[in-house]
Amino acid sequence: MGSALRAGRVVICFLYLVTFATERVSLRFFCGIKCPIWSFDAKKLSLWSDRCVKVYGRNPIKHKIMAGSNFVDYVKIFARSGHGGAGSCHFRREKFVAFGGPDGGDGGKGGSIVLQGDRQYWTLIHLKYQRHQFAEDGECGHGARSTGKDARDIVIPVPLGTVARRVVEHEDGTVTNEYVGEVTEDGERLVLLKGGRGGLGNWHFKSATNQAPRYAQPGEEGDEGAFILELKVLADVGLVGFPNAGKSTLLSVVSAAKPKIADYAFTTLEPNLGIVEVRDHKSFVMADIPGIIEGAHEGRGLGTRFLRHIERNSVLLFMVPADSDDVARDYEVLLGELTQYNPELLDKQRLLAVTKCDMLDEDLMRQMQPHLPEGIPTIFISSVTGLNISRLKDMLWEALQK
Numbered sequence: 001m002g003s004a005l006r007a008g009r010v011v012i013c014f015l016y017l018v019t020f021a022t023e024r025v026s027l028r029f030f031c032g033i034k035c036p037i038w039s040f041d042a043k044k045l046s047l048w049s050d051r052c053v054k055v056y057g058r059n060p061i062k063h064k065i066m067a068g069s070n071f072v073d074y075v076k077i078f079a080r081s082g083h084g085g086a087g088s089c090h091f092r093r094e095k096f097v098a099f100g101g102p103d104g105g106d107g108g109k110g111g112s113i114v115l116q117g118d119r120q121y122w123t124l125i126h127l128k129y130q131r132h133q134f135a136e137d138g139e140c141g142h143g144a145r146s147t148g149k150d151a152r153d154i155v156i157p158v159p160l161g162t163v164a165r166r167v168v169e170h171e172d173g174t175v176t177n178e179y180v181g182e183v184t185e186d187g188e189r190l191v192l193l194k195g196g197r198g199g200l201g202n203w204h205f206k207s208a209t210n211q212a213p214r215y216a217q218p219g220e221e222g223d224e225g226a227f228i229l230e231l232k233v234l235a236d237v238g239l240v241g242f243p244n245a246g247k248s249t250l251l252s253v254v255s256a257a258k259p260k261i262a263d264y265a266f267t268t269l270e271p272n273l274g275i276v277e278v279r280d281h282k283s284f285v286m287a288d289i290p291g292i293i294e295g296a297h298e299g300r301g302l303g304t305r306f307l308r309h310i311e312r313n314s315v316l317l318f319m320v321p322a323d324s325d326d327v328a329r330d331y332e333v334l335l336g337e338l339t340q341y342n343p344e345l346l347d348k349q350r351l352l353a354v355t356k357c358d359m360l361d362e363d364l365m366r367q368m369q370p371h372l373p374e375g376i377p378t379i380f381i382s383s384v385t386g387l388n389i390s391r392l393k394d395m396l397w398e399a400l401q402k
Contacts, residue, residue, distance in 0.1 A: 082110025084196035084219030088141035104201030111135030235287035238310035243291030
């Protein structure tokens, strides 16, 4: 039994290695450049992704590596609210009552489509498989002034920080996304589509000159449309840096978060949040987003897909490793990518942390000081040895208080 189990494991490992080697060879043959996923050279990674886009028509970093991720921050749904119920055209009929008069009741209200913030939700993956949200129609009115039953509203739970936009098609063929609103608090509701109102029964239309109206009001029609839901993570501090700059390692050291950490580029493929505790039982939320590379605004690497998650941050912490050829240039590249994406990000508080300083001594740190960018607070840190980690948390807290 044990030998058969070992033989099965050997076969599985062999098949895995064959699949892995076949993929690497095919990328080498078709793209003309060796796959650098497990290397640290961002330039080679950028060239490789560009070549794959030209050959395959897609970016393998976005479509292949992220195919198995459960984090969904962008989804498009189609919703339709319910129609209002029609009013009743009914007349009172009782024993010994010859002319009872109209007594038709009103129709019920159609169901609405509502977003509700829920702090227990972290992603929009539940809407990825429920892209159609249809509410029921209200019931028609009845006799004896009985109002029809209101339809139940469709309440969609969404994580905090969800932004809703409506897709509008114009007569000239252009399509625009109109801002509807956003959900930022637990229990907060945002109505996407309002249900139709119920029609009035014929009882409302009686008068001295029209004592037996034989008509009632139909219910109001509901609305329908396509909506785009985007998730923007709510955090106080956002980490910005190239791949393999030590962002996830820092988050794991200063908080209880357990992001994936490995010695290759683009280890982080989805945002991670952590609560950082400072002195006197105070705390703030830190967000770690996937690394960006030069040319990200043009779609290289993971592009600017995850940069929306730092739009709500109050402070941006730029992280450049100590083994960089030019810390100032790398900082300017990162700043330029943010400017290309959204110039308003430049209005936020910025700090620079030179990471992986466990490989430096005090003399090398002093030699690097004149070559650091000007106009931004800078600190040398090491997540491995804990160098200046407490001081970094104090600097971030002071920046949040400004």
